[in-house]
Amino acid sequence: ASAGTLEDVKAKGFVQCGVNPSLIGFGVADEKGEWSGIDVSFCRAVASAIFGDPTKVKFSPLNAKERFTALQSGEVDLLSRNTTWTMSRDSSLGLMFVGVSYYDGQGFMVRKSLGVSSALELSGAKVCTQTGTTTELNLADYFRSHNMPYEVVAFEKNEEVLQAYEAGRCDAYTTDASGLYAERLKLTNPDDHMILPEIISKEPLGPAVRQGDDKWFTVVKWTLFALINAEELGLTKANIDEKKTADNPEIKRFVGVEGDFGTGIGLTNDWAYNVIKGVGNYGEIFDANVGPSTKLGIARGLNNLWSKGGIQYAPPIR
Amino acid sequence: MSTMASTAYVRSEMVGPQKAPPSMIGPIGWARKNLFSSPINSVLSIVAALFIVWCLIPVIRFTLIDAVWTGDDRAACAQASGACWAYVKAYLPQFIYGRYPIDQRWRVDIVFLMLAVALVPMLIPRAPFKRLNALFLLTVYPLASFVLLTGGHIGLRGRFLPDDIVGPGPVRFALEFALVSFVIILLVGLGARLLGLRASQSGSAIGIVLGALAVVFMVVGADFGLVPVETANWGGLLVTLVVAVTGMVASLPLGVILALGRRSKMPVVRIASVTFIEVCRGVPLITVLFMASVMLPLFLPEGVTFDKLLRALIGVALFQAAYMAEVIRGGLQSISRGQYEGAMAIGLSYPQRMRLIILPQALRVVIPGIVGSFISLFKDTTLVAIIGLFDLLGQIQASANDAKWASPVTGITGYIFAAMVFWAFCFSMSRYAAFTERRLDRSRRG
Amino acid sequence: MAAGDIGARSFGGRAAAIINNPSVRGLVFQIAFVAALVWFAWDIADNTARNLQKANIAAGFGFLDRTAGFGIVQKLVYYTEASSYGRALLVGLLNTLLVAGLGIVIATILGFIIGVARLSPNWLIARIATAYIEILRNIPLLLQLFFWYFAVLRAVPGMREKWTFLGIFHINIGGLHVPRPVFADGAGTVGLALIIGVVAAVLVARWGRKRQEATGQAPPAGWIGVALIIGLPLIAYFALGRPISFDVPVFNDQGPILRRGFQAGSGMTVIPEFFGLLLALSLYTAAYIAETVRAGISAVGHGQSEAAHSLGLRNGQTLRYVVIPQAMRVIIPPLTNQYLNLTKNSSLAVAVAYPDLVSVGGTVLNQTGQAVEMVTIWMIFYLGLSLLTSFVMNIWNRRVALVER
Amino acid sequence: MTEAIAVAEPPIALKVSSTDVALEMIDVNKWFGEFHVLRDINLKVMRGERIVIAGPSGSGKSTLIRCINRLEEHQKGKIIVDQIELTNDLRKIDEVRREVGMVFQHFNLFPHLTILENCTLAPIHVRKMPKKEAEDVAMHYLTRVKIPEQANKYPGQLSGGQQQRVAIARSLCMSPRVMLFDEPTSALDPEMIKEVLDVMVGLALEGMTMICVTHEMGFARQVANRVIFMDGGQIIEQDEPETFFTNPKHERTKLFLSQILHH
Amino acid sequence: MTEAIAVAEPPIALKVSSTDVALEMIDVNKWFGEFHVLRDINLKVMRGERIVIAGPSGSGKSTLIRCINRLEEHQKGKIIVDQIELTNDLRKIDEVRREVGMVFQHFNLFPHLTILENCTLAPIHVRKMPKKEAEDVAMHYLTRVKIPEQANKYPGQLSGGQQQRVAIARSLCMSPRVMLFDEPTSALDPEMIKEVLDVMVGLALEGMTMICVTHEMGFARQVANRVIFMDGGQIIEQDEPETFFTNPKHERTKLFLSQILHH
Numbered sequence A: 001a002s003a004g005t006l007e008d009v010k011a012k013g014f015v016q017c018g019v020n021p022s023l024i025g026f027g028v029a030d031e032k033g034e035w036s037g038i039d040v041s042f043c044r045a046v047a048s049a050i051f052g053d054p055t056k057v058k059f060s061p062l063n064a065k066e067r068f069t070a071l072q073s074g075e076v077d078l079l080s081r082n083t084t085w086t087m088s089r090d091s092s093l094g095l096m097f098v099g100v101s102y103y104d105g106q107g108f109m110v111r112k113s114l115g116v117s118s119a120l121e122l123s124g125a126k127v128c129t130q131t132g133t134t135t136e137l138n139l140a141d142y143f144r145s146h147n148m149p150y151e152v153v154a155f156e157k158n159e160e161v162l163q164a165y166e167a168g169r170c171d172a173y174t175t176d177a178s179g180l181y182a183e184r185l186k187l188t189n190p191d192d193h194m195i196l197p198e199i200i201s202k203e204p205l206g207p208a209v210r211q212g213d214d215k216w217f218t219v220v221k222w223t224l225f226a227l228i229n230a231e232e233l234g235l236t237k238a239n240i241d242e243k244k245t246a247d248n249p250e251i252k253r254f255v256g257v258e259g260d261f262g263t264g265i266g267l268t269n270d271w272a273y274n275v276i277k278g279v280g281n282y283g284e285i286f287d288a289n290v291g292p293s294t295k296l297g298i299a300r301g302l303n304n305l306w307s308k309g310g311i312q313y314a315p316p317i318r
Numbered sequence B: 001m002s003t004m005a006s007t008a009y010v011r012s013e014m015v016g017p018q019k020a021p022p023s024m025i026g027p028i029g030w031a032r033k034n035l036f037s038s039p040i041n042s043v044l045s046i047v048a049a050l051f052i053v054w055c056l057i058p059v060i061r062f063t064l065i066d067a068v069w070t071g072d073d074r075a076a077c078a079q080a081s082g083a084c085w086a087y088v089k090a091y092l093p094q095f096i097y098g099r100y101p102i103d104q105r106w107r108v109d110i111v112f113l114m115l116a117v118a119l120v121p122m123l124i125p126r127a128p129f130k131r132l133n134a135l136f137l138l139t140v141y142p143l144a145s146f147v148l149l150t151g152g153h154i155g156l157r158g159r160f161l162p163d164d165i166v167g168p169g170p171v172r173f174a175l176e177f178a179l180v181s182f183v184i185i186l187l188v189g190l191g192a193r194l195l196g197l198r199a200s201q202s203g204s205a206i207g208i209v210l211g212a213l214a215v216v217f218m219v220v221g222a223d224f225g226l227v228p229v230e231t232a233n234w235g236g237l238l239v240t241l242v243v244a245v246t247g248m249v250a251s252l253p254l255g256v257i258l259a260l261g262r263r264s265k266m267p268v269v270r271i272a273s274v275t276f277i278e279v280c281r282g283v284p285l286i287t288v289l290f291m292a293s294v295m296l297p298l299f300l301p302e303g304v305t306f307d308k309l310l311r312a313l314i315g316v317a318l319f320q321a322a323y324m325a326e327v328i329r330g331g332l333q334s335i336s337r338g339q340y341e342g343a344m345a346i347g348l349s350y351p352q353r354m355r356l357i358i359l360p361q362a363l364r365v366v367i368p369g370i371v372g373s374f375i376s377l378f379k380d381t382t383l384v385a386i387i388g389l390f391d392l393l394g395q396i397q398a399s400a401n402d403a404k405w406a407s408p409v410t411g412i413t414g415y416i417f418a419a420m421v422f423w424a425f426c427f428s429m430s431r432y433a434a435f436t437e438r439r440l441d442r443s444r445r446g
Numbered sequence C: 001m002a003a004g005d006i007g008a009r010s011f012g013g014r015a016a017a018i019i020n021n022p023s024v025r026g027l028v029f030q031i032a033f034v035a036a037l038v039w040f041a042w043d044i045a046d047n048t049a050r051n052l053q054k055a056n057i058a059a060g061f062g063f064l065d066r067t068a069g070f071g072i073v074q075k076l077v078y079y080t081e082a083s084s085y086g087r088a089l090l091v092g093l094l095n096t097l098l099v100a101g102l103g104i105v106i107a108t109i110l111g112f113i114i115g116v117a118r119l120s121p122n123w124l125i126a127r128i129a130t131a132y133i134e135i136l137r138n139i140p141l142l143l144q145l146f147f148w149y150f151a152v153l154r155a156v157p158g159m160r161e162k163w164t165f166l167g168i169f170h171i172n173i174g175g176l177h178v179p180r181p182v183f184a185d186g187a188g189t190v191g192l193a194l195i196i197g198v199v200a201a202v203l204v205a206r207w208g209r210k211r212q213e214a215t216g217q218a219p220p221a222g223w224i225g226v227a228l229i230i231g232l233p234l235i236a237y238f239a240l241g242r243p244i245s246f247d248v249p250v251f252n253d254q255g256p257i258l259r260r261g262f263q264a265g266s267g268m269t270v271i272p273e274f275f276g277l278l279l280a281l282s283l284y285t286a287a288y289i290a291e292t293v294r295a296g297i298s299a300v301g302h303g304q305s306e307a308a309h310s311l312g313l314r315n316g317q318t319l320r321y322v323v324i325p326q327a328m329r330v331i332i333p334p335l336t337n338q339y340l341n342l343t344k345n346s347s348l349a350v351a352v353a354y355p356d357l358v359s360v361g362g363t364v365l366n367q368t369g370q371a372v373e374m375v376t377i378w379m380i381f382y383l384g385l386s387l388l389t390s391f392v393m394n395i396w397n398r399r400v401a402l403v404e405r
Numbered sequence D, E: 001m002t003e004a005i006a007v008a009e010p011p012i013a014l015k016v017s018s019t020d021v022a023l024e025m026i027d028v029n030k031w032f033g034e035f036h037v038l039r040d041i042n043l044k045v046m047r048g049e050r051i052v053i054a055g056p057s058g059s060g061k062s063t064l065i066r067c068i069n070r071l072e073e074h075q076k077g078k079i080i081v082d083q084i085e086l087t088n089d090l091r092k093i094d095e096v097r098r099e100v101g102m103v104f105q106h107f108n109l110f111p112h113l114t115i116l117e118n119c120t121l122a123p124i125h126v127r128k129m130p131k132k133e134a135e136d137v138a139m140h141y142l143t144r145v146k147i148p149e150q151a152n153k154y155p156g157q158l159s160g161g162q163q164q165r166v167a168i169a170r171s172l173c174m175s176p177r178v179m180l181f182d183e184p185t186s187a188l189d190p191e192m193i194k195e196v197l198d199v200m201v202g203l204a205l206e207g208m209t210m211i212c213v214t215h216e217m218g219f220a221r222q223v224a225n226r227v228i229f230m231d232g233g234q235i236i237e238q239d240e241p242e243t244f245f246t247n248p249k250h251e252r253t254k255l256f257l258s259q260i261l262h263h
């Protein structure tokens, strides 16, 4: 502990990563205990960067209430659990967000039979949500600012929210839009439900680490940037070996043929190569877990590269 | 008095026993006595019978007649108006093992099997080798289960010896252990000398403890070639049983200590025990669990962390210990003063009196109470679902929302299944408690 | 306990005698024990302080004044998103007391009925009671809670429909909707009339008892009392020109679907989370109370009711004057425990979205990170409750203890 | 134990009504399940009669007198108390119980009530007597059984003999016309037996109709008009005490008497 | 109850050491809270002496002998057993208890252990004797109290008299130099008293130093060197049994003797 997280991680031989146990597309384990999801892939990316091996990671399933203590106490080295970056969390929970891995926003899911097409029509609605998240607060802000009465029914666990919503206890189910897509899949008839277009909050989700360990912070931060940069550079899991030899100086720096960037942050120089080799680039991760071809079918939207109409943008490696 | 002369009477022939009127015996007599003994009772009987029918019909319809028994996904149950047993069938392995890797589940099976094999003769009053058996259950079994379930091979690295003498690893740990043991034995020896006890005696006691510790470390540190399985992947009945059994095994000695503490003549010890017991009994388990899951990490120095399951276990064990202490105290109180005095008069010391005379008797008396409190504990394990552990109930709840099987009846089927499992466990335990209670009564009378 | 002249004649040195003195040993042990405790507590406090400081969380209860910002679905006192955390906790606390209080009443009534039923000479009734007890006691409460909550949700009509009873009670998935009394000027007088009615009824009851003692005949004090309690407020109500009006729940079955159903802000709604929790708590606890009651009644020997019968007391009188007073001595202590258990178990509310103290506190904890303070508040509340109860119980117990030779 | 009385007093001679029937049992039969406990019991008790029932254990003595105030139900035959026939009619049962007092082997006082409250409970609630009056009556009977000073104690504070006397007083407070005793002294220590028997003798002297299951043969000799011997659920022999003790007719009676008298 | 022995045997005459003090109590005082139970007790017991303590209930007899092996703590004065002074020193208390055997009114056998285990427990755990040897010793003493065949039964299966004999054997297994008896026969049925007293007489014959609280005056006559009479927490009178019984000096002693002898 005293030596700094990076050294600790290297010593014990794996990254301990806090994830969501039951959010399809972000963090979920199947029957065999295989984990998948964007957040999970990010953990693997960090493992790849450090060890050159995406499997050197252990997952701690965390619920909303425990996640911050788990990180603060050192139970996990890294929190990658669809957590919204807010100022108060930076300032008063002792966290440092390394960046944004997914631009999300809070939305509403309703039954199609309600005949509602906009969140602004939800005046007087009963809304189900999970307690202990920013969603409860956003919800209150949204309805108050639009002067609409509402009633919130807040459950401890996702499963309960969904069961109550399905039973008809509330008109709307609110959480981050990505979560809504994931939860909708679990309903008996997903097609009977729709997600309203309004996004009522900014929910930049990102990995977080403990405050006060800059070295570790840098490693995790640049792992995220490497994923985005790779997409920009057109480097994929499949083609990186072949492009490794290309003449593009940017790629050369990326794969570690040129420069000493890896050792600068306490890793090997081929760290970024390992990341892509291990988990693919950001786009690949997105597509594999939540993209249009998956059951969730979420469009890239804001999460597209800045060059393609989105706002994902990473500082260059140089 | 002469008026009475006429009443003199001597029976000439005896009246033999006659058969009771039909209204007294057989099914009719039974029904008359138990169901129709008065007009009100007759009405009640009819109402009760109707009530039973009214309750049972929907239950039977839902669980049996309208139930779906086969199918591969939710399509089978989507339209069902009865239980979706197909879903339970599909998920049964998960309900038992959680996400424990499939190719490693034999390890869990062994643990279950060992428990059954060791526990059954323990529960049968007449079965021999009770002491050995208990020893196995309280020492070998937990250790073996720990290694089997987690994979063992925990990284013992040692703490304080400088790296340049010997690097972190089992060797450093062993060295440090030996060093510490040596110091402890030395200190104890000195202390014993000072107290005028025979040094060899206290030394050997400490030696046994340290030796046992060494064995424990050797076993949990050794590499048996088992794949490690994180507790995060444990789930279902496995977690339920781990929480319940560990809570029980850990709370017993703790409970004994607390109970003795509560009866101690030393005010400080007594007050501390009473405070602990009453605080634990005064608050809901779930706040204790919250505390274990949210607050315990705050209590620990930076970098020291506990596994989440372990934290829940600590919370449960401490909580249970308080209840156990009260049960055991009841047992201690039932031991007559004469037993204490008899033991004192033959020259036994306090620890000897407790170990040889009082506790064996007290614990026997409280077996029903212990089983009773084990039932509560077993039911309470479901609360760990609230702090995000996947016990049987948590696992069922999580799976009911699995996209593959979600249907209107899936959730309720899961709950019914969980209810049946818990009921079977708890009911048999309560029967067992009643059985031992009767047996104790008899042996006390006889 | 002066040890006299230690070691004056017998062997062994003074030092050995002191070390072997049990009271000296006890003292040393206790000092060591306290030292260990203090060290332990200090270590924990130190770690906690350091951890909190690292996380930038200010210790102390100052956060209670900050704005909560989240909504609560059931509140007995005024509360909005703009209220403080402290107020939110108060709402939670009152909700706990409400569900526990009502649960206790229902569980007691049900428990007594089932306990007596279990001793019924009617075989069927006794069997039903036994089955009830054996089933409910051996299934975890949390499971029952889920079962009842979701069963209730599935059994009642959806948000846009309703069942109506007696014209004023409406039930749907949104809960039980009833008229909400609105108090105008003069409502206080009606309240006063009610209080006067109750006092008068008590006086009448007392008069009735006196009268019975004096003449042997019991006047119908009960009926007079009921008439007073209902009649007086009614008279006041009409005499003052109906100062209490009722805000009837408005049910709308026109317009866009979302607008249909009961309108927010009209009438009074008792939410289904409350019912689910109440049902689970009281049914579960009733099973335990029933066992307590059975044990209490069985503890009163058969001879007691035989003696009462042979004196000519009827069944009801035997129960009332002979069996129940004796059974109660046995029943009350465990009954109190059950009440405490029920109150503690109400913390499971968190699983079904009923905003009790633990549930609201959990949200506050999560928003503020003030774990130590929140857990302290929980502990103080529940501990205070049990200490208070056992204190009262001890007094009561001492008063009713049977006088022995 | 029988010495306490056996030695002294001569039999009490008292008028017994020859026409006024206090209680009649006609061909009464009772079964416990398959077991035939009472067989063809015929018994007529005149007002003022004092009857002692004896017999070996299990012969049905207790059952017989418990049938009289319907603590047990009989299945065949008639029981007529004070001209009221005992049937399933609750009102009649109530009436009979009001006329019949019963004293048990184990006193069965109500431990949660004081002695005085024990005695006034039934008068107040059954006879609807004003409390004051009930207390006066109770004190009267308590004085008669010689424990007025214990009125405000609880049963647990009294000795067995005192408790049994309270039980008698409690029954008397209902002014019963018939008193039933079921082995009232057999749970008592020897020195207490006398004090209870003295009270019973006093009652007999006042002409109370009494049916008493007891093995106190001295008491039987001194007080009873008639001794009934039961065995196997039937009445084997009945006669005046003098004849009964000196000249029993039936073999079983002889055997029984030889056992208890030489004890 | 005293007949069992009183009739027959003549007193046993045995050598008593005149120099070897087994036990000495000097000005011992003890209080229970405010209550002064033992007052200035002075008692010197020589090795081989057999002392019987008698006195009315509550006079402090039990308390006195319980002080000797420190089941009760005294507050003033000295108790010296076998040259060891009883103070708060745990080691000394242990030593004294090892030298002193005690037999209680209610036996206090350990119900969860067999007879043999009851007897071997202390030798094994206190004297650190090998189990085999402890069992041999135990069997020896069990044979002496005439119940070797019960060795593997549990106390609950034995009669009271047998249990008390086991209790004596259990004490003997520790080879005590002094034996204390606190009314060892008063919880027994008359027919069992004799078997226990016989064992005690046997012990006396072998020269065991014994202090015995008992009301068995026959035993006292036959066995004791000295009878001590206590009342109100003090020793009122002590003398040889012959003189004590035939010619008591103190008024209270006379009263007491008249009561228990004519009972």
Ligand SMILES: Nc1ncnc2c1ncn2[C@@H]1O[C@H](COP(=O)(O)OP(=O)(O)OP(=O)(O)O)[C@@H](O)[C@H]1O
Pocket: D032, D035, D037, D055, D056, D057, D058, D059, D060, D061, D062, D063, D064
């Ligand atoms: N409630 C009952 N159910 C079944 N059998 C009973 C019941 N009460 C009594 N008996 C049986 O009826 C028989 C007569 O019992 P009863 O008590 O009348 O005898 P008793 O003559 O009073 O004997 P004792 O002198 O022992 O009191 C006995 O064999 C007894 O076991």
Ligand SMILES: Nc1ncnc2c1ncn2[C@@H]1O[C@H](COP(=O)(O)OP(=O)(O)OP(=O)(O)O)[C@@H](O)[C@H]1O
Pocket: E032, E035, E037, E055, E056, E057, E058, E059, E060, E061, E062, E063, E064
């Ligand atoms: N633990 C105690 N606390 C307070 N008082 C006690 C205690 N033990 C005994 N006493 C009192 O001390 C007095 C002497 O008691 P002790 O048992 O020595 O009398 P005893 O002579 O053995 O009488 P007995 O013949 O009834 O056994 C009695 O008044 C008793 O009530």
Ligand SMILES: [Mg+2]
Pocket: D061, D062, D063, D182, D183
């Ligand atoms: Mg009888």
Ligand SMILES: [Mg+2]
Pocket: E061, E062, E063, E183
């Ligand atoms: Mg005594």
